[in-house]
Amino acid sequence: MPGGSSQDRGPLQHLLTLSRRVTQTRRNTQTDMLFLYPPAAKISEPPAGIARLAGALRHHGITTKSVDMSLEGFTYLFEKEVTAEDRWSTRAIHRKAHNLDLLTTSAGYGNIDRYRNAVLDTNRVLKVASEGYSAIASIANYKSDALSSVKSADLMEAANTPEANVYFPYFKSRLKELETECGGLTTVGLSMNYLNQALSTFALIGHLKASYPHVRIVLGGGLVTSWMRMPEWENPFTGLVDHMIPGEGEHALLSLFHVEPDRKHYLPDYDDFKDLPYLSPGFILPFCAAGGCWWRKCTFCPERAEKNPYTPVQTDTAVEQLCTLVETLKPTLVHIVDNSVGPAFLRKLFASGFNTPWYAFARVTPHLTDENFCRALKASGCRMLKLGIESGDADVLTEMNKGVELSLVSRALEALHRVGIQTYVYLLFGTPSETEAAARKTMDFVVTHHEKIGFLNLSVFNLPYFAPEAKTLDTSSFYDGDLTLYSEFKHPLGWNRSLIRHFLEKEFKKHPLIAPIVHGDPPVFNSNHAAFFQINAS
Numbered sequence: 393m394p395g396g397s398s399q400d401r402g403p404l405q406h407l408l409t410l411s412r413r414v415t416q417t418r419r420n421t422q423t424d425m426l427f428l429y430p431p432a433a434k435i436s437e438p439p440a441g442i443a444r445l446a447g448a449l450r451h452h453g454i455t456t457k458s459v460d461m462s463l464e465g466f467t468y469l470f471e472k473e474v475t476a477e478d479r480w481s482t483r484a485i486h487r488k489a490h491n492l493d494l495l496t497t498s499a500g501y502g503n504i505d506r507y508r509n510a511v512l513d514t515n516r517v518l519k520v521a522s523e524g525y526s527a528i529a530s531i532a533n534y535k536s537d538a539l540s541s542v543k544s545a546d547l548m549e550a551a552n553t554p555e556a557n558v559y560f561p562y563f564k565s566r567l568k569e570l571e572t573e574c575g576g577l578t579t580v581g582l583s584m585n586y587l588n589q590a591l592s593t594f595a596l597i598g599h600l601k602a603s604y605p606h607v608r609i610v611l612g613g614g615l616v617t618s619w620m621r622m623p624e625w626e627n628p629f630t631g632l633v634d635h636m637i638p639g640e641g642e643h644a645l646l647s648l649f650h651v652e653p654d655r656k657h658y659l660p661d662y663d664d665f666k667d668l669p670y671l672s673p674g675f676i677l678p679f680c681a682a683g684g685c686w687w688r689k690c691t692f693c694p695e696r697a698e699k700n701p702y703t704p705v706q707t708d709t710a711v712e713q714l715c716t717l718v719e720t721l722k723p724t725l726v727h728i729v730d731n732s733v734g735p736a737f738l739r740k741l742f743a744s745g746f747n748t749p750w751y752a753f754a755r756v757t758p759h760l761t762d763e764n765f766c767r768a769l770k771a772s773g774c775r776m777l778k779l780g781i782e783s784g785d786a787d788v789l790t791e792m793n794k795g796v797e798l799s800l801v802s803r804a805l806e807a808l809h810r811v812g813i814q815t816y817v818y819l820l821f822g823t824p825s826e827t828e829a830a831a832r833k834t835m836d837f838v839v840t841h842h843e844k845i846g847f848l849n850l851s852v853f854n855l856p857y858f859a860p861e862a863k864t865l866d867t868s869s870f871y872d873g874d875l876t877l878y879s880e881f882k883h884p885l886g887w888n889r890s891l892i893r894h895f896l897e898k899e900f901k902k903h904p905l906i907a908p909i910v911h912g913d914p915p916v917f918n919s920n921h922a923a924f925f926q927i928n929a930s
Contacts, residue, residue, distance in 0.1 A: 551598030674724025784837025
């Protein structure tokens with residue numbers, strides 16, 4: 393961060409400064425492992441993956457420090473002294489303190505239009521702060537005019553020219569601070585989960601290599617896992633990154649420190665995150681009870697295509713860990729980040745007497761049609777369930793191997809609605825077996841159940857280029873890049889992307905019973921903030 397007293401800084405920087413001072417008093421002067429979470433990712437909650445890694449290392453006496461650079465990078469841009477000539481930008485700059493207050497207190501979640509304006513104005517401030525660079529930063533994205541996140545050559549260029557990155561002045565200043573705070577930099581781990589983080593991640597790595605050549609650099613996270621599980625993967629970053637770790641990294645990291653793990657899963661440690669000013673009306677605790685998906689049968693699923701294993705924490709242990717974290721951290725909301733939370737975990741959770749607001753992604757199962765089961769979920773604090781329904785056409789669901797009948801989905805939506813649990817429904821258009829007629833059946837399904845659907849996520853199907861089923865389709869490059877994870881394909885039934893987008897924009901979203909649902913989706917943060925609207929309404 394730039395120098396100056398806390399009185400000279402904005403409110404976010406002042407809070408971050410106070411948090412750093414508290415962290416410094418808790419830590420030894422020598423830090424073995426520094427974790428960084430690069431921009432730009434949603435800044436509503438801490439990164440769960442780093443908390444798990446920190447918990448594992450600290451359990452074995454390895455000292456760590458975790459820094460959410462996505463949040464701090466946002467703060468750096470948001471607090472910059474900027475001016476603008478156009479009316480929207482001038483208003484957004486003038487109202488930025490007010491908008492920040494709306495996003496970080498319950499007052500901002502009572503009206504979706506007021507909330508939307510606050511989010512869009514905040515993004516506008518970041519856009520203005522990005523001027524002078526050939527890139528645009530936003531709350532949850534970073535786009536370069538010149539470089540692509542799916543080209544290894546461009547990522548190497550980002551590493552070779554880190555000063556071209558919007559966040560570079562912050563990176564440079566902050567790493568100097570961290571060198572002092574950590575008693576020197578020895579091993580630095582970067583967690584890169586999204587393409588939105590890739591260019592900034594490699595700019596960080598490049599600066600580390602140039603300014604701290606002795607540092608051991610470790611790269612992991614969801615995006616790294618996807619890359620390394622590509623069938624023809626060959627590491628293009630040899631010489632730049634010392635170690636790349638796919639999947640759950642606890643044991644691999646421990647091995648780098650020559651430590652033998654004494655268990656499979658460790659209690660996550662949010663010590664470095666709990667006091668940070670995330671853009672939410674209270675602390676959100678992300679918690680992972682299982683890696684991968686317990687169903688793993690859906691066709692074209694990236695999890696299945698990447699052969700990601702299902703690695704659940706033992707149910708009793710997972711519930712015990714969650715209860716311990718809640719008792720210690722007292723979050724406003726718990727976000728269970730599993731791909732699909734299992735019925736056994738849910739039963740154990742409400743049997744434990746758990747009663748803190750939470751939400752999760754769940755697979756539609758017969759359990760969710762049982763009103764008593766749903767009431768128990770509600771009593772445990774469940775405010776919202778995200779449901780991957782995908783289609784309202786039975787044949788499409790069969791072809792996707794979802795293992796779910798529409799009648800079951802209808803009963804689940806009814807039971808959840810009856811007990812007051814909100815639903816965030818995910819729909820997927822353009823799968824190889826879908827036709828326009830099938831898409832219209834999906835629209836009819838939503839219309840029929842509109843009163844029982846709180847939020848909608850509408851996606852156009854992307855074909856994982858290494859999915860087994862891709863071999864049956866006429867494919868071509870989706871993005872021009874050696875790191876792209878998806879393929880373009882000629883739809884066998886003629887239901888191509890342009891037709892789908894036209895249908896969604898001109899018909900689906902404008903249906904009088906669907907439009908209010910679409911309008912109510914929180915922009916940018918989407919499901920990460922949706923539960924707060926439900927909490928305020930209840």
